[in-house]
Amino acid sequence: MKLIFERGHEGQGCTVLPEPDVPEFHLETPGRELPLRLPHVSENEISRHYTELAGEVHGVNSGFYPLGSCTMKYNPKVNEVAAALPGFTGIHPLQPVGTVQGCLDVLKRAQELLCEITGMDDMTMQPAAGAHGEFTGLLLIKAYHESRGDKKRTKIIVPDSAHGTNPASAVMAGFEVVNIPSGADGCVDLDKLREAVGDDTAGLMLTNPNTVGLFDRNILEITSIVHKAGGLNYYDGANLNAIMGIARPGDMGFDVVHINLHKTFSTPHGGGGPGSGPVGCKAFLSDFLPGPQPVWDGDDLTLAMPPRSIGSVRTFYGNFLVVVKALTYIMILGRSGVADAARNAVLNANYMMRRLRDIYHMAFDDVCMHEFVMSLENMKHDWDVSAMDVAKALLDYGIHPPTMYFPLIVHEALMVEPTETESRETLDEAIAVFREIYELSQSDPERLRAAPSRTSIGRPDEVQAARKPVLRYAFPDGWK
Amino acid sequence: MLRDIGFESFDGLFAHIPEEVKVRELHIPEGLSEMEALEQVEELAERNRRFRRIFRGAGAYDHYIPAIVKSVTSKEEFVTAYTPYQAEISQGVLQSIFEYQTMICELTGMEASNASVYDGGTAAAEAVAMCRDRKRQTALISGAVDPQVLRVIRTYCHGSGADVVVVPEREGATDVEALKTLLAENSAACLYIQYPNFYGVIEDAELLGSLAHEAGAKFIMGCNPIALALLKTPGECGADIAVGEGQPLGLGLNFGGPYLGFMAASDKMVRKLPGRIVGETVDSEGRRAFVLTLQAREQHIRREKASSNICSNEALCALTAAVYLSAMGERGLKECAQLCLSKAHYLQRQLEGAGFRLKYDRPFFHEFVTVSEKDTGTVLKALEERGILGGLPLGDHKMLWCATEKNSRGDIERVAAIVKEA
Known part of the structure; x- marks a missing residue:
């Protein structure tokens, strides 16, 4: 496919701006001497270029997308309509507060609904993604210990099944990471946790349901061990979709939680963002939240920094339009719809798991939550077919592969999360494909190792990409 | 379906959850129809005053957005895809990011760009973090930068334990004499300036950069991307890293977000860049292909040793910027x-x-x-x-x-x- 720089020619372009109506001003400071090589294409060519590119993208609208841990549910179109209202998109973030009451109300309502769903008392909508929320939440924990003069609490405990963002966020927030191994059942090993906690424990970061798709039944014991040691409990909301409306992190002993609006609350992922990662907290952490925050001032909303705020984790108030989408979604689901979504997400995952476990080895063969993890170690050993090969074979069937090689504690892992928005028909089709691929791994493993064959490119050479990085277009001499 | 897999009720699926943490009643309103919900959201939007x-x-600029921009960025495939982990079915997203990276390099005069970060403030904070090493822990930040960006830098630096020293502003620009003193007093990791600065003033970036470099500090410029069409580029001014708020490139005012943080660096600093980077390679048949690359920097590989924790960024906003720049030329x-x-x-x-x-x-x-x-x-x-x-x-x-x-x-x-x- 041509790059946009390889289309059109000098002199072509779009004309969108009017002629100047004021005298032209010229700067006396030295200007740029470098050429500015931007595409020179007509609007028609832009339209066709991106239509062609869009044809080379698998979105949720294109087909099944059981990418574990990412909750690729259907993105309702009404959310997009709501977020495109000019009464939101045309609002300057530094307008007088009296002229942005609608925007502030959106933030406030979303906060209140999400606080109720997570069992938290207060919330910031400022973080722009899940990892950003983790960083923010950890800064709250840091500020809390600092406010008490408790300077020795420098360690964050992270299970080895955690998302890579957990340890990375902890380091960014200035903590030392203590990794603890999971038990044989994939859950927190209580003895290892008891050994790890102490008067240097700042907190524990935990995903529950965890990354193997199981709800940790010892959750109250776990959070209590950390609390007794003087630490706080951080809930990674990546898997909230399994339990929303069913159980709340706030009732499990968690003090801080982040939510991924682009996972649980149906806002689209945009090929890698914009997301939104609100952080909720218990009342005793409220004063530390980043700001400015929307707060009531009589009958009106205004913006203010919380008294002992950690500062700001980005400019303005967060990915506001993403919040509009999530709010619309929650308004439509309502009280019973929220829990129904979770129930159906869990049902779909168990349905798929139970229709595959006679041939695929389940890493933890139990009732799963919204996702399950298969280990293809035996297939790798017996037929030299890897998790990667199965994933690539799925591409030829129009299915986005599950998450591969995660969590790290499972070898040859494939993590499957069907979500609640897939019909039984889609699940049955996907199950049939998985079974067919399993057959092929014995009868024709070579075909799987060579997959995919029906996509526009075959497997890319990632080693070459990293060894000799080519990160921008090499304009030919005399490019015009 | 439930019975087909051996369950009598949904309770069986949630048996691992202790009874004492189960929700009895969620105190949120009952669900609305699509029509009712949209009406309510429209009422919220109408309670804002939209200035013509x-x-x-x-920090947020009202520019004209060509019609083609929204048309392209509404395409469902771009909107609903996840991060392009599976290159074979993500070439469209990957190529669009590669094109975006190229355009950011052209605008800034720098050698390498990442796929975006959250906004201009976090781009500045991440750039500051890139410069820190064991011997140099102090970031010098011009007092003439956007106070919001300064606050984000302070928040990030408080997290990692780096020191922030503000270079006083004098007559609307970075005070050169004060900067010289501060550079002599501190072994600074970097100097961050805004260009044009918060007061609109075009700083003498070349001079400020050369002072930073003489003292062994890296030089970071936070730029307005529209201004770079005319002004001397960060590359020409000797910047090590150029960052900025990409909102002027085709994004609405949006009450502050989603916006777009762009980040570009010299080749020497590429491996310190945070976040996604797309590279060109070939596929099994030798055809041109694009992949996420240099992933050894990233959290899913390096965990606590990663250059940043970022994974989701602002891909659709980067696409918006690329379409905008293509339409403008x-x-x-x-x-x-x-x-x-x-x-x-x-x-x-x-x-x-x-x-x-x-x-x-x-x-x-x-x-x-x-x-x-x-x-x-x-x-x-x-x-x-x-x-x-x-x-x-x-x-x-x-x-x-x-x-x-x-x-x-x-x-x-x-x-x-x-x-x-x-």
Whole structure:
């Protein structure tokens, strides 16, 4: 496919701006001497270029997308309509507060609904993604210990099944990471946790349901061990979709939680963002939240920094339009719809798991939550077919592969999360494909190792990409 | 379905959850139909006042967005895809990011760009983090940067334990003498400046950069991307890292987000860049292909040793910027920058005539500060009554004004007439 720089020619372009109506001003400071090589294409060519590119993208609208841990549910179109209202998109973030009451109300309502769903008392909508929320939440924990003069609490405990963002966020927030191994059942090993906690424990970061798709039944014991040691409990909301409306992190002993609006609350992922990662907290952490925050001032909303705020984790108030989408979604689901979504997400995952476990080895063969993890170690050993090969074979069937090689504690892992928005028909089709691929791994493993064959490119050479990085277009001499 | 897999009720699926943490009743309203929900959200939107004439910037800029931009960025495949982990079915997203990276390199004059970060503030904070090493823990930040960006940098640095020292601002620009002293006193990791700065002033970036480099510090420039069509680029000014708020490149005002943080660096610093980077390679048949690359920097591989924790970024906003830059082209972007420059200067002269003096006698791009004896609240109220959002009040009778290509001569003259009467 041509790059946009390889289309059109000098002199072509779009004309969108009017002629100047004021005298032209010229700067006396030295200007740029470098050429500015931007595409020179007509609007028609832009339209066709991106239509062609869009044809080379698998979105949720294109087909099944059981990418574990990412909750690729259907993105309702009404959310997009709501977020495109000019009464939101045309609002300057530094307008007088009296002229942005609608925007502030959106933030406030979303906060209140999400606080109720997570069992938290207060919330910031400022973080722009899940990892950003983790960083923010950890800064709250840091500020809390600092406010008490408790300077020795420098360690964050992270299970080895955690998302890579957990340890990375902890380091960014200035903590030392203590990794603890999971038990044989994939859950927190209580003895290892008891050994790890102490008067240097700042907190524990935990995903529950965890990354193997199981709800940790010892959750109250776990959070209590950390609390007794003087630490706080951080809930990674990546898997909230399994339990929303069913159980709340706030009732499990968690003090801080982040939510991924682009996972649980149906806002689209945009090929890698914009997301939104609100952080909720218990009342005793409220004063530390980043700001400015929307707060009531009589009958009106205004913006203010919380008294002992950690500062700001980005400019303005967060990915506001993403919040509009999530709010619309929650308004439509309502009280019973929220829990129904979770129930159906869990049902779909168990349905798929139970229709595959006679041939695929389940890493933890139990009732799963919204996702399950298969280990293809035996297939790798017996037929030299890897998790990667199965994933690539799925591409030829129009299915986005599950998450591969995660969590790290499972070898040859494939993590499957069907979500609640897939019909039984889609699940049955996907199950049939998985079974067919399993057959092929014995009868024709070579075909799987060579997959995919029906996509526009075959497997890319990632080693070459990293060894000799080519990160921008090499304009030919005399490019015009 | 439930019974087909051996369960009598949903309770069986949630048996691992202790009874004491189960929700009895969620206190949120019952669900609405799509029609009702949209009506309610529309009512919320209507409670905002949308100004048709905006003379305020300060980090968010009202530019014209060509129609093709929304058309492309609404394509469902781009909207609903996840991060392009599976290259074979993500070439469209990957190629669009590669094209975006190329355009950011062209704008900034730098050698390598990442796929985006959350916004201009986090781009600045991440750039500061890139420069830190064991011997150099202090970040020098110009006092003439956007106070919000400074706050984000401070918040990030407090997390990692780095020191922030603010270089005083003098007459609307970074104080060069103070900078020299601070560079001599600290073994600074970096100097961060904004270009044009918060007051609209075009800093002498080359000079500031050379002072930083003489002291062994890295030089980071936070840039307005539209201004870079005319101004000497960060690459030409000797910057090690160029970052900025990409919102002016086709994104709406959006009450502050989603926005776009762009980050570009010299080749030497590529492996310290945070976040996604797309690279060109070949597939099994030798065809051109694009992949996420240099992933050894990232959290899913390196965990606590990663260069940053970022994974989701602002991909769709980066696509927006790429489509915007394609629609504008070199000619259009330069015209846009020239219009901003000319209109801001015309506005400044009109305001001067209305008794609002230019506060800093320095070269500026499309923002500038005025002072007058008048009460800024009264002035802004008078403008507001006529549907105009005036400059940002900075205290002490100062106002920060902005003009873009969207402000017509008639509007500018009307503003001057209104503030003169106010």
